[in-house]
Amino acid sequence: MEMHPAAIEREAELSRLGDEITELSVHLDAATARLLDLIRDFDERKGWSNGYSSCAAWLTHRAGLRPSGARARVRVARALATLPHIHAALARGEISYAKVRAITRVATPETEDRLLTFARTGTAAHVEQIVGAWRRMDRKAETEERARQIKGRGLQVFTDDDGMMVIRGRLTPEVGAVLLKALEAAREQQYQRARAETPADEWNHPEPPTFAQQQADALGLVAEAALHHQLDPGAPGERYQVVVHVDAAVLADPDQPGQAAFENGARASAEAVRQLACDASRVVMQHDEDGRIVEVGARTRTIPPALRRALRHRDRWCRFPGCSVRFGEGHHIRHWAEGGPTTLSNLATLCHRHHRAVHEEGYQVERRADDTLEFRAPTGRVLHDVPPPPSVPTDPVGALRTTHEAQGLQIHARTGMPSWLGEPLNVAYAIDVLHPLAIGRPVIRD
Numbered sequence: 024m025e026m027h028p029a030a031i032e033r034e035a036e037l038s039r040l041g042d043e044i045t046e047l048s049v050h051l052d053a054a055t056a057r058l059l060d061l062i063r064d065f066d067e068r069k070g071w072s073n074g075y076s077s078c079a080a081w082l083t084h085r086a087g088l089r090p091s092g093a094r095a096r097v098r099v100a101r102a103l104a105t106l107p108h109i110h111a112a113l114a115r116g117e118i119s120y121a122k123v124r125a126i127t128r129v130a131t132p133e134t135e136d137r138l139l140t141f142a143r144t145g146t147a148a149h150v151e152q153i154v155g156a157w158r159r160m161d162r163k164a165e166t167e168e169r170a171r172q173i174k175g176r177g178l179q180v181f182t183d184d185d186g187m188m189v190i191r192g193r194l195t196p197e198v199g200a201v202l203l204k205a206l207e208a209a210r211e212q213q214y215q216r217a218r219a220e221t222p223a224d225e226w227n228h229p230e231p232p233t234f235a236q237q238q239a240d241a242l243g244l245v246a247e248a249a250l251h252h253q254l255d256p257g258a259p260g261e262r263y264q265v266v267v268h269v270d271a272a273v274l275a276d277p278d279q280p281g282q283a284a285f286e287n288g289a290r291a292s293a294e295a296v297r298q299l300a301c302d303a304s305r306v307v308m309q310h311d312e313d314g315r316i317v318e319v320g321a322r323t324r325t326i327p328p329a330l331r332r333a334l335r336h337r338d339r340w341c342r343f344p345g346c347s348v349r350f351g352e353g354h355h356i357r358h359w360a361e362g363g364p365t366t367l368s369n370l371a372t373l374c375h376r377h378h379r380a381v382h383e384e385g386y387q388v389e390r391r392a393d394d395t396l397e398f399r400a401p402t403g404r405v406l407h408d409v410p411p412p413p414s415v416p417t418d419p420v421g422a423l424r425t426t427h428e429a430q431g432l433q434i435h436a437r438t439g440m441p442s443w444l445g446e447p448l449n450v451a452y453a454i455d456v457l458h459p460l461a462i463g464r465p466v467i468r469d
Contacts, residue, residue: 042435045437046434046435046438048119049116049434049435049438050116050423050424050427050434051120051423052113052116052118052119052120053113053114053115053116053427053432053434054423054426054427055113055120056103056110056113056114057114058096059096059099059100059103059110059113060100062078062082062096062097062100063100063101063103063104065078065081066078066097066100066101077097077207077210077211078093078097079093079094079096079097079211080093080210080211082096082097083211090211095124098127099120099123099124099127102127102130103123103127105131105132106127106130106132106135108135108136108139109123109126109127109130109135109138109139109142112139112142112143115432115438116432116434116438117143117438118139118142118143119147121147121150122142122147122150123142125147125150125151125154126138126139126142126150126154128154128158129154129157129158129161133459134457134458134459137457138153138457141153141453141457143441143442144441144442144443145441145443145448146441146443149441149443149448152448152450153450153453153454153457156450156451156453156454157454157457157458160454160458160460161460172195173195175193176192176193176194176195176198177192177193178190178191178192178193178194179191179192190242202245205241205245206238206241206242206245207241209240209241209242209244209245209248210237210238210240210241212244212346212348212374212376213237213240213241213244213348213374213375213376240376243375244374244375244376247375248350301325301352301353301354301355301358301359301378301382302325302326302352302353302354325353325359325365326353326365326370327365330365330366330367330370331353333367334353334367334370334372335372337367338351338371338372339372340372341372341373341374341377342371342372342373342388342396343373343374343377343380343398343406344398344406344407346374346376346377348374348376350374351372351373351374351375351377351378352372352373352374352375352378353370353371353372354370354371354372354373354378354381354388355369355370356369356370356371356388356389356390357369368390368394369390371388371390371396384401385400385401386398386399386400386401387399387403
C-alpha cells in the first residue's frame, strides 16, 4: 500500500521530533554527570558550610530543588566516586540518571559491572525492579544480625566534669534511621537559610559551626519539637521545665553586673537568658540582702495565650528570611525588659536557631513603617528571602551541545537507548545471575 506524500512527510517530521527529544535527553544526562561531579567536589570541600546544614540544604535553597531531590543528588554524587564505570557511562549518555539513581542504591565496586550491563540492556523500570529484588536478597543476610542488634541496644546520659551533657548509645537501625532523619530535618531547618547569601566574612564567628556542633544543636531542636507536640502531657510536665534564675538588672542590660544561672547551678550567658525570657513563664522573686526570699509573685506568661494564637495565625512560621520552620518562639523586637510592649506589633515568630542568631550572633530585626520585617546581617547588610537567580545563556540547549562537542562526546538519538527487545523480564533469573549471594546456586528458570 502506497502512503500519501503528506503522511510520509508527517511521519518523517515526527521521527525527527522524536530524535531531537531523545538526543536532548542524552545531552541532559551527560550534563547531569558533570553536575554530580561538581556537587561531590562542593560537598567534600564543605562549600555549603557557610550558613547551611548540609549540601542538600544548600541545593534546596540555591538551586531550587526539592529536599528529597537534593538529597538524592548528593547521595548519587557520593556513590559515583567509587563507581567509575557507571559514572563514565552516565557521562557519555549511555545510561540515564534515572537508572544511575536506582543502581547506586545497591552497586559496589565489585558488582558495578554486572549492574551496568543490565542497565544498558533494560529500561529504567526494569532496573528499579532488579534493585528492589536485589535489596530483598540483601535483607536475608541482614535477618541474621537482627537478634544481636536488639540485644545490644542501649543509651547512657550523664553530666561530665565540665558541666556538659554526654550522650553515648547504640540504637537499632530503624531507631537510628528515625533519629538521623530527625537530626537531618532539624539541621536543615536550623542552618539551611540561617546565613543565606551571607559571605563567610560577614558571620560573627571565626569559622562556621562544625558538623558535630550542628548535630548538637539539631538534637536540642528535636527535643524541643517533641515537647512542643505534646510529648509533655500537661500539668505533670512541670518536671520538664527548664528553670533559669536571673537578676532583673542583667535581664534589662546584659552588661550590668549580676547573676544568671540554671537551676542546677550552671551559669547562663545574659543574652541566652534574654532569648529564653522573650517567650517563657515568669515568676518574680524578691530577696533580702542576705539572699533570703521575701516575696514570690504569681507565675505569668510573657506572651498571653490569646496573643500567642494571634501571633501564630499571623506569622505561621519563622520570619527569618528563607526559613520555613513551622513552629517557633515569640521574639520581642524590643525586649520587654527594656520597656518593649508585649503586643502583636512588637512580636515576631523565630525558630530556636534564628532566635539565638538575633540575640547572640549580631543579627538584627526591626519592623518597617509598612509593617514588614527587615533583617540585617552582623555587617548591616539586608537579608532577602530569595537569592538572585543565576544567569542563563540565551540558547541553553545550543550551549549544552557546544560544550559536549568540545568534550568530544558523540551523542545522538540512539546513545541512551536500551537494547531490550520487548521480552518479559524474569526478575528471579536475573537476580540468580547478578547477585553475589545467589551466584553459585542452582539457577531456577521459569
